[in-house]
Amino acid sequence: MIHRPNVVDGCFLRYEREQPDFRPYFGLVMHVTGTSPNVHQVREQVASRIERMPTLAWRVTQRGRRTLWEATPAFDPHDHVHVVRIPEGASLDETVERLLYLPMPAQSPRWGIWLVHGYSDGEYALFYRSHHAGQDGQAMMDALTALFGTEPPVSPPSAAGRPAAAKSWWQRIPARAITRNLADEVKALRHTLRWSPQGPLSREARVQSAAVPLSWLRETGRARGASSNDICLAALGDAMRGWLPESWIAPHQRGRDLFVSLPVSLREPGERFMVGNRISAVRVPLSFWEDSPTARVAAIARATAPAKTEEMRRALRTQLRLPEWLVYRVLQQSAHVRNGLDTSGLLRIPGRLAMGTDPIRTVVVTQFLYGDHAFGMSFVAYGDNVVASVTIDRALEDVGDLAALWAGAVERMWHEAVVNDGAPGRVPESSHDATRPGAMRTHN
Structure with a gap:
């Protein structure tokens, strides 16, 4: 190969x-x-x-x-x-x-x-x-x-790729890709909301996680005209408002939006089961200061819509043929919190998994922390649930359980959009019981 x-x-x-x-x-x-x-x-x-x-x-x-x-x-x-x-x-x-x-x-x-x-x-x-x-x-x-996987195997491709064409990089990159890269550089100058923890980071990580039914995300998305991934991000924005202590936000930061760096998979069907990276990323604002969940979801859906188009995927894909020194510069920039939080799109594991005859019940993602990032968040759909996992610096673990706050935010949005049929209402206290799906904690 x-x-x-x-x-x-x-x-x-x-x-x-x-x-x-x-x-x-x-x-x-x-x-x-x-x-x-x-x-x-x-x-x-x-x-x-x-x-x-x-x-x-x-x-x-x-x-x-x-x-x-x-x-x-x-x-x-x-x-x-x-x-x-x-x-x-x-x-x-x-x-x-x-x-x-x-x-x-x-x-x-x-x-x-x-x-x-x-x-x-x-x-x-x-x-x-x-x-x-x-x-x-x-x-x-x-x-x-x-x-x-418990399903019949999918045949891997007979070849994982071909050598790149012997042309200078600027001859292989369409003008729209270069324009897109320059636009990203300009957007990176718009710093995201930042905060100052009360003490130094420990550089040691722990993992928090919580699960919600996948149906909640799908039903809320259909009711709001958004994707399940958009609902994940909207719930993250809501959870961050409940998690981030007000004393950590300097006065000049108030009103500044919170951005996430959202990976976009660029794999073609024939590139399944390939190792290596076929990803780029887009910056997405979370409408952090928006009080209305409905308005926040709508804003996030508008922000993520371009990344879902084939035209955008082609432009992002050509970035993979940019010179390494330029891509490395972008990677270095991403190590700074000012460019946004680390998160993943909603990844899906198709079918069921097992070790022998023992079923695999839950899958939790662990991430790495780099630069001055204090935590990163991932979402993975497996079976009937979606698990949000937060890899967080130990210095911040006592601030609050961000994963559980995310699960509570998803449940509130689901109640408002589906259970209450779009009418704002108070979620019953019992919905936050740890025995209920909205607050279901995995071991990590």
């Missing part, structure tokens, strides 16, 4: 090399119902499924200024599956947080799976972790589908 080098892959490798404390690893915690298997059973399932995503046997590396994908000599998938038994008194949360930033050897494909058990008699966890230079969010979802 031929792997087309990607400038985003190279940028993450370079950033890690130049920032020794930067660990661009992100992952997925799968909560599995059943008695923990022997690690050899996990290794055998993974090994038997590798052919469903053969790109997992390749590694990304750099030689001089060139970013390359190359086959790994003597690749053995068994070596990428590990086991951790949680000691008495420790929790799954603490164990995952400890695993988040373990270094990955550059000599092999940068992904791994950890079987985590010992914390429950009726449940265990599988933690899939990858280097961002090797996979974007969609590639991670495809990896889970390949290794743990």
Whole structure:
């Protein structure tokens, strides 16, 4: 298979090399119902499924200024599956947080799976972790589908790409892509709402998460003329208003909108099961100071609409052929909070997942923190639920549970748009009970 080098892959490798404390690893915690298997059973399932995503046997590396994908000599998938038994008194949360930033050897494909058990008699966890230079969010979802999906396998493409045309970069980039890049540079000058925590960041992360029924997002979106992803973002804006202490916002910041950096997947159908990055990003304002949820949803839907068009996707896709030094500059800018919060679009895992006959009940995303970002947020739809996960600096964990606030905001919007048929109303107190879906907490 031929792997087309990607400038985003190279940028993450370079950033890690130049920032020794930067660990661009992100992952997925799968909560599995059943008695923990022997690690050899996990290794055998993974090994038997590798052919469903053969790109997992390749590694990304750099030689001089060139970013390359190359086959790994003597690749053995068994070596990428590990086991951790949680000691008495420790929790799954603490164990995952400890695993988040373990270094990955550059000599092999940068992904791994950890079987985590010992914390429950009726449940265990599988933690899939990858280097961002090797996979974007969609590639991670495809990896889970390949290794743990219960549906018949989807045939991977016979070739993952072709060498780029031998032209100068400015000859390969349409004028609209260059214009788009310049427009993004100008927009980046419009600083997002910033705040000042009362103390320094710890540079240690923990994960908060909460789940809501997927039907709530879909029904609210239909009622408001928006997508489920728009509802996720609107709920994030609402949750941030409840989470962010007023004392942290300087007077001159009031009225300034809060932006998020929203990744846009640029994968074509034939690029499924490819490793590497096929993403760009757009900045989206959350209408932070808007009191009306209906108005906030409408504003966000207008802001995200251009990113959903094929014309915009073509323009963003051509950015992947810009020179690496320019894309690296954009990546460096994104490390500054002034350019917006880190979030993901609503990622979806199709079908169901299982380890052997044990069903995987919930999937939670873990992110990396870089630059001066204090947290990042992700949304993933799996089965009947959507899980919002917040990877947050430990220095801020006592401020409040942002994931739970997000779930409460989704439920309020659903009640107003669907249950109350568009009429504003007070959500019953019982809706915030932890036993109800709107406040359902996952382990991390």
